[in-house]
Amino acid sequence: xxxSLQQVGYSYGRNTPFEKRALQGVDGTIKTGSYTAIxxxxxxxxxxxxxxLNGLLKPSExxxxxxDTQITAGxxxxxxxxxxRHVGIVFQFPEHQLFxxxxxxxxxxxxxxxxxxxxxxxxxxxxxxxxxxxxxxxxQKSPFDLSGGQMRRVAIAGVLAFKPSVLVLDEPTAGLDPxxxxxxxxxxxxxxxxxxxxxxxVTHSMExxxxxxxxxxxxxxxxxxxAGTPQNIFGDEETLASFGLGVPRSVKLQRVVEKMIGRxxxxxxxxxxxxxxxxARAASEEGDANA
Amino acid sequence: xMKEVLSMDHVSFSYQxxxxxxxxxxxxxxxxxxQGEWIAIxxxxxxxxxxxxxxMIGLLFPDEGxxxxxxxxxxxxxxxxxxSRMGFVFQNPDNQFVGSTVQDDVAFALENNGVxxxxxxxxxxxxxxxxxxxxxxxxxxxxxSGGQKQRVAIAGALALKPELLLMDEATSMLDxxxxxxxxxxxxxxxxxxxxxxxxxxxxxxxxxxxxxxxVMNKGKLLTTGxxxxxxxxxxxxxxxxxxxxxxxxxxxxxxxxxMELFGEHMTEExxxxxxxxxxxxx
Numbered sequence: 001x002x003x004s005l006q007q008v009g010y011s012y013g014r015n016t017p018f019e020k021r022a023l024q025g026v027d028g029t030i031k032t033g034s035y036t037a038i039x040x041x042x043x044x045x046x047x048x049x050x051x052x053l054n055g056l057l058k059p060s061e062x063x064x065x066x067x068d069t070q071i072t073a074g075x076x077x078x079x080x081x082x083x084x085r086h087v088g089i090v091f092q093f094p095e096h097q098l099f100x101x102x103x104x105x106x107x108x109x110x111x112x113x114x115x116x117x118x119x120x121x122x123x124x125x126x127x128x129x130x131x132x133x134x135x136x137x138x139x140q141k142s143p144f145d146l147s148g149g150q151m152r153r154v155a156i157a158g159v160l161a162f163k164p165s166v167l168v169l170d171e172p173t174a175g176l177d178p179x180x181x182x183x184x185x186x187x188x189x190x191x192x193x194x195x196x197x198x199x200x201x202v203t204h205s206m207e208x209x210x211x212x213x214x215x216x217x218x219x220x221x222x223x224x225x226x227a228g229t230p231q232n233i234f235g236d237e238e239t240l241a242s243f244g245l246g247v248p249r250s251v252k253l254q255r256v257v258e259k260m261i262g263r264x265x266x267x268x269x270x271x272x273x274x275x276x277x278x279x280a281r282a283a284s285e286e287g288d289a290n291a
Numbered sequence: 292x293m294k295e296v297l298s299m300d301h302v303s304f305s306y307q308x309x310x311x312x313x314x315x316x317x318x319x320x321x322x323x324x325x326q327g328e329w330i331a332i333x334x335x336x337x338x339x340x341x342x343x344x345x346x347m348i349g350l351l352f353p354d355e356g357x358x359x360x361x362x363x364x365x366x367x368x369x370x371x372x373x374x375s376r377m378g379f380v381f382q383n384p385d386n387q388f389v390g391s392t393v394q395d396d397v398a399f400a401l402e403n404n405g406v407x408x409x410x411x412x413x414x415x416x417x418x419x420x421x422x423x424x425x426x427x428x429x430x431x432x433x434x435x436s437g438g439q440k441q442r443v444a445i446a447g448a449l450a451l452k453p454e455l456l457l458m459d460e461a462t463s464m465l466d467x468x469x470x471x472x473x474x475x476x477x478x479x480x481x482x483x484x485x486x487x488x489x490x491x492x493x494x495x496x497x498x499x500x501x502x503x504x505x506v507m508n509k510g511k512l513l514t515t516g517x518x519x520x521x522x523x524x525x526x527x528x529x530x531x532x533x534x535x536x537x538x539x540x541x542x543x544x545x546x547x548x549x550m551e552l553f554g555e556h557m558t559e560e561x562x563x564x565x566x567x568x569x570x571x572x573x
Contacts, residue, residue, distance in 0.1 A: 177335040178534030204466040276544035283570040
């Protein structure tokens, strides 16, 4: 399901003395099957933009096109329900939204709300418990007796349960320890491939954006200011810096090494694995040259 | 002469769950912190780090063992006197603001402690200068970035002239810039004022800057030592869910790919130097 944003603007508290502009003239395209990262400084409009992707907010100006549905300022609330079935949002700290007595019931809540039968919903809940790597006996446990990382998986299962084709993730690893972060990011990467999802990741982590995304949108002061592949975006350190953003650590280190050896490495190292490969190759070339 | 600021002596603590099952969150922990030291306490989620912090400030009391702060056993009786000599910075910057401007916020605790107005003005100025926030006296705290907010929170703690600063995941909700700002400020404080800092953190890059690291695992103290000693045990750290500093990861990947590199490389500078001497300086 393609998503496109055309000159999208949004103001909080419209027509009040407290009106605050959060988005202005935002353009962007999220193609079906792509993994798009939205990056930007705190307060750049990332979160406001995210809420436009399933009609939680309607644009004050411009058009948000989600598949066949066009959302504008005048779109009626009931027209948005179909959109919400297709676009699932995992908010920051999604475990705060758990509420049911058992994990199974919590995961079933979403699909049943969209009219899926109880039996079918239960079946999905059990499939998801397995898919997300939770122990099978989790189903009958209270979500509040689980560890933080497990609670987060249950909350994510609750979003996946109504089978969205677009999955929007708002800082999904906030507050997790390094292993938890890696596991969750690998999980989304796997889901993206196996379930043919379109994934949108809102993140502070340039490393995650570089490693997982194939498309990046940069937000600054409510405007979309850059868009392109990770290679393009992180290859332009100067422009990024003007928006208060840095490059991934691997690129930073690559630049230091390039300065030291006095020549550029042939590719941009988006991950530490890329960097190690490029360094090993450069070192062996150096060895050959001196042999 | 070393002076002890805080120590844990065979401390254990259990939470009571609803079904009456006790789970040991802290299991026989002992370590001591000396004046002027910067200690990083690291561990995975649920390793007991936050419980440890609560025991240090008397929000919880141990079931067994003793917590000593400023060479006194922490108890209900001396709790407030001891806390008044400590500064705290918590995880979420938004949960710790009371003032409507930055300077009011920093002055809040001073007012509570009956500091005279003229002293208050000087202290507010001094502590905001220490965190590089002098230009923000009249700003509203809610309009600051995460890193700026945490620096104001640190200024609020510093204004009380604490003998010990305790930070509980103070950088974990910040973006990379905010994190760097806060770490830089704490580093400056350490070199300029010799303040004793205990920082509870996930961030091993931050821990790398500490004098000593305490590694927690499942309520137990796994090991303690200098960053060099701790990171020499990289595999063990990875096994308990911690991440290695970036330079170490790259250095290990390079060795795995068959490249010759000597020694461990904890910082990027060390790695770059190592690469240069072994491969590019010929």
